Amino acid sequence: MNKLIPISIILILLLSACRSDKVQLATQNDIQLENAIKQFSATGELDHFILPESNDYANIPTSPENPITPVKVALGKFLFFETGLGLSPMQSIGEGTYSCGSCHIPSAGFRPGRMQGIGEGGTGFGLNGEERTMSEFYVPEQLDVQGARPLSVLNAAYVTNALWNGQFGGGGVNEGTESVWKEENGTNINHLGFGGLESQNIESLHLHRMVINKDVVENLGYKPYFESAFSDFPEEERYSEKAASFAIAAYLRTLLTNKAPFQDYLKGNRDALTEQEKRGAMLFFGEAKCAACHSGPSLNAMNFYALGVKDLYETGEAFNTSADDKRNLGRGGFTEKDEDMYKFKVPQLYNLKDTPFYFHGSSKTTLEGVVEYFNDAVPENTNVPTSQLPAIFTPLGMDQSEIDDLVAFLENGLHDPDLKRYEPDYILSGNCFPNNDEQSKIDLGCD
Numbered sequence: 001m002n003k004l005i006p007i008s009i010i011l012i013l014l015l016s017a018c019r020s021d022k023v024q025l026a027t028q029n030d031i032q033l034e035n036a037i038k039q040f041s042a043t044g045e046l047d048h049f050i051l052p053e054s055n056d057y058a059n060i061p062t063s064p065e066n067p068i069t070p071v072k073v074a075l076g077k078f079l080f081f082e083t084g085l086g087l088s089p090m091q092s093i094g095e096g097t098y099s100c101g102s103c104h105i106p107s108a109g110f111r112p113g114r115m116q117g118i119g120e121g122g123t124g125f126g127l128n129g130e131e132r133t134m135s136e137f138y139v140p141e142q143l144d145v146q147g148a149r150p151l152s153v154l155n156a157a158y159v160t161n162a163l164w165n166g167q168f169g170g171g172g173v174n175e176g177t178e179s180v181w182k183e184e185n186g187t188n189i190n191h192l193g194f195g196g197l198e199s200q201n202i203e204s205l206h207l208h209r210m211v212i213n214k215d216v217v218e219n220l221g222y223k224p225y226f227e228s229a230f231s232d233f234p235e236e237e238r239y240s241e242k243a244a245s246f247a248i249a250a251y252l253r254t255l256l257t258n259k260a261p262f263q264d265y266l267k268g269n270r271d272a273l274t275e276q277e278k279r280g281a282m283l284f285f286g287e288a289k290c291a292a293c294h295s296g297p298s299l300n301a302m303n304f305y306a307l308g309v310k311d312l313y314e315t316g317e318a319f320n321t322s323a324d325d326k327r328n329l330g331r332g333g334f335t336e337k338d339e340d341m342y343k344f345k346v347p348q349l350y351n352l353k354d355t356p357f358y359f360h361g362s363s364k365t366t367l368e369g370v371v372e373y374f375n376d377a378v379p380e381n382t383n384v385p386t387s388q389l390p391a392i393f394t395p396l397g398m399d400q401s402e403i404d405d406l407v408a409f410l411e412n413g414l415h416d417p418d419l420k421r422y423e424p425d426y427i428l429s430g431n432c433f434p435n436n437d438e439q440s441k442i443d444l445g446c447d
């Protein structure tokens with residue numbers, strides 16, 4: 001008995017020594033990681049990457065003409081999913097069957113569940129939008145589809161100029177591009193001087209065959225919301241596309257992935273990331289040079305680069321797109337400048353694992369595939385002259401375990417597990433949403 005006491009004391013001492021070594025090592029790694037992150041911060045502090053709470057309107061960036069208010073957000077949250085607005089379909093059978101949410105599905109990270117989004121003319125939903133396909137009553141030319149993968153609208157508050165080519169919004173990166181704002185490319189709207197999201201949403205309502213006017217608003221039951229949200233608008237503008245677009249923009253700006261583990265980590269919870277995810281973050285903000293481009297608050301940036309990835313028409317069964325699609329030209333398709341050709345906007349990087357399609361042409365179907373692409377730095381699209389590729393696009397020399405670490409950070413560290421909070425419980429029409437075609441109703445459990 002007597003002999004046992006000293007042994008157990010030694011054991012306890014040994015164990016606690018190990019523990020504090022481990023704690024010290026973790027602390028050292030954390031300090032290293034925090035310093036690495038700060039190097040890419042506009043403020044020199046971690047706060048640059050901390051996304052505000054969704055009701056912290058004072059700290060969510062917005063456009064000056066459209067201050068965020070609770071009632072605008074509530075209205076936008078309905079309208080974004082309101083299938084009852086689908087009143088300008090190609091075919092009458094498509095009426096009232098689609099919404100913005102058809103291509104920006106919350107459970108799919110506000111992207112479509114497939115390589116290309118389908119609005120009108122689509123049928124079915126599956127579990128996550130993955131089973132949507134062309135309806136038998138349609139021909140491809142009638143579908144509402146675009147020649148690039150829909151961007152996520154998560155963290156849209158940090159998008160000053162919308163689309164892969166950044167063409168919407170008169171300010172930000174579009175200052176000085178006034179000569180190419182035209183009717184033909186839909187960017188005439190930039191002359192109104194609204195923010196990128198406000199301008200884009202007005203165009204989106206048209207493009208995606210939706211109708212907003214006083215009668216529609218009244219029939220569906222949204223009149224009191226518009227009245228309250230836009231009491232400062234003149235009566236003739238109060239139930240307009242402009243008002244709907246402003247409300248949707250306010251809602252989109254609240255779609256912040258502030259519950260992701262990396263966010264908790266930045267706020268001081270050093271246990272929020274696993275050791276593997278921390279190693280991945282260290283690569284992201286260090287040797288893998290990801291943050292050199294993905295440097296904005298949502299790891300987005302209002303910059304454009306050519307990575308030489310394939311276009312949508314090259315990667316699978318995409319409708320209505322081809323080698324001639326102007327979207328393939330990226331920023332250059334808008335500015336018409338040679339130096340901008342094949343350059344695409346740096347997208348945000350949260351909730352990527354929610355649906356497996358990456359890059360503007362959905363050419364990768366795993367995050368490992370994306371990381372390997374950057375690691376190898378071999379362009380896959382022969383249409384893109386190598387002179388357009390940035391100098392930083394060179395092989396990174398990561399080994400398999402480093403690739404795994406970086407993927408773990410992207411997949412889980414940057415994943416907000418609760419996007420459900422951004423979905424309405426119902427929409428005022430009482431319709432099924434985000435889709436309302438017969439097969440989707442079955443899939444979504446609406447019948």
Ligand code: HEC
Pocket residue numbers: 080099100101102103104117118119120144145146147148149150151152153156159161162163164165197200201204205208210248252327
């Ligand atoms: C048919 C599918 C589809 C539907 C329906 C749809 N979108 Fe999109 N959305 C897209 C595609 C595709 C893009 C990217 C296009 C591009 O950049 O060339 C996009 C991009 C966006 C962006 C830009 C995000 C950014 O980071 O630049 C916003 C904002 C947006 N959509 C809002 C809406 C709104 C609002 C509606 C409803 C009025 C809507 N979308 C309906 C396919 C769709």
Ligand code: HEC
Pocket residue numbers: 284288289290291292293294304305306307309344345346347348349352357358359360361370371374375390392393406410
């Ligand atoms: C030269 C700037 C640059 C660097 C460096 C860079 N990226 Fe990107 N990233 C982009 C651009 C631009 C796109 C969009 C390209 C496209 O689709 O045409 C993109 C797309 C992505 C996507 C796909 C997102 C989506 O929604 O499809 C992921 C994931 C990603 N990057 C992760 C990384 C990681 C991880 C690293 C570091 C290994 C990295 N990036 C380095 C500019 C960069």
